[in-house]
Amino acid sequence: MLLVVGSYALSNCTGSKLGIESSEIPSENIRASSEYDAHSGAHRGRLNIEPTNDGIGAWAAKTNDLNQWIQVDLNEVKVVTGVITQGRNNYSQWVKSYEVLYGMDSSNWQIIVITVGTPKVFVGNTDTDTQVTNLFPFEIHARFIRINPMTWNNHICMRFEILGCPVKTKFCTDPLGVEEGTIALTASTQYDARHGPEYGRLNTTPKKGNIGAWGARSYDQNQWIQADIGALKWVTGVITQGRNWTYSQWVTTFEVLYSIDGNNFKYIIEADDTTMEFVGNANRNSQVTNLFPKPVIARYIRIHPTAWLHAICLRFEVLGCSDVDQSLMLTCPANVTLPTDKGVNTALVDYSRNITTSLSEIRPDPTSYFPAYLTIGQTFFKFYASDDNSNEISCTFKT
Known part of the structure; x- marks a missing residue:
C-alpha cells in the first residue's frame, strides 16, 4: 500500500x-x-x-x-x-x-x-x-x-x-502499553537487578525485587531508557514520574529520540531545528505529560535524561495512536521550485528537515544532500523511499 x-x-x-x-x-x-x-x-x-x-x-x-x-x-x-x-x-x-x-x-x-x-x-x-x-x-x-x-x-x-x-496528521494521546506491560523496555545501564528497565513503567510501585523505578548505574549524559512499541505508530508525547516510595530521585529535564528500526535515532526538535529539552519531574509521583511539537512515526522511543535530582530514576509511558499505520509514506514539500544562485549550479534552500519517511530510508540522505549541487543542465532531482515489497515512491524538486 x-x-x-x-x-x-x-x-x-x-x-x-x-x-x-x-x-x-x-x-x-x-x-x-x-x-x-x-x-x-x-x-x-x-x-x-x-x-x-x-x-x-x-x-x-x-x-x-x-x-x-x-x-x-x-x-x-x-x-x-x-x-x-x-x-x-x-x-x-x-x-x-x-x-x-x-x-x-x-x-x-x-x-x-x-x-x-x-x-x-x-x-x-x-x-x-x-x-x-x-x-x-x-x-x-x-x-x-x-x-x-x-x-x-x-x-x-x-x-x-x-x-x-x-490537524492534518494524526494526533492521539492513547497510552501505548508501557504501563500495562505489553511492550518491552531496555536501558543503557541499571544500578543492579532491582533497578532494571522493566521497573520503569508508569505507576510502578516497590515490590519484592524492585525499587519502584528504573535506576541507571551511572549518573552521566550517556544514560537512557527505551520502549519498543512493537510496530510503527504515530507517537505524540510521553508521561514521566520519579522513583516511588521514600527516595527523592527523579529526572528534571530530558530529551527524546525516536527510530523506525532501533538503530538510527532522531531527536525531537524545536522549530529552529535545535534539540528539544523537556521539563521533567519535581517530585516522586506526580505525572508530568510532555507533548511533541508534532507527531512522529516511530517504533522505538528513547528518553535521554539531561538533569536529575540525586539519581537517574524514571517511570514513564509513551503516548500516541494505538492503531497501526503500516503504509509506506514519504512527506515532501509540494510543488517546490528551488532557487539557484546566479547561474551557479547549487540549490541553496535546505529542505532536508521537511522530507521524512516511514518503513524506509530516504535515498539520497536529505541531511547530506542540501545544498544540492546540480549537474550541468539538471532541472530537477528526486528523493526515493521503498518498502520490503519493492513498492517505491518519490518526490521531485524542480530548479
Missing part, C-alpha cells in the same frame, strides 16, 4: 481564527477563574464583543491577582499558532502582559516557554480596542488554551481569539 502525504512543516499553518469571535465555539467552552459579576463572565471575552444588555464589553476577573485566567476548549485538537487580545470596550481596563498554557484536557497544562524553565511572557494591550496579535515561538497541538494575565491596567479585563489550523 502506498500513501503520499503533504509535509506538515511549521510554515503550513497560516493561523486562521478558530471560532471564539464568530461564536462557532459555544459559550460553555469558554471558562475563567472568576468573574466580577454575572455581566462580566468568560463568555464576554470574545474578540470584538461590545456592551449589550447581556453584559459588558470584556471578561472581567473578580480579583486582580496572578491566579486569574481565561481558557477555551476548542472541541478537538488543533494546531495552535498564537492569540489575539483586546482590552475592555469603552473602559480603560486591559491586560498588559500574560502567559499562555495549553493541554489536551483541562487538568494537565504545559506553558509556552522561551527556554526550558523560562515561561514566555507575551506583551499584551495598551488601550481598550486595538487588537494585539502574538504568535508562539513554535506551533503546538492542543485542545485547551489558557491565558494567565501577569500585569494589567486598572483591572483584569480581556477579549481574545485563538489562531491555528486543523
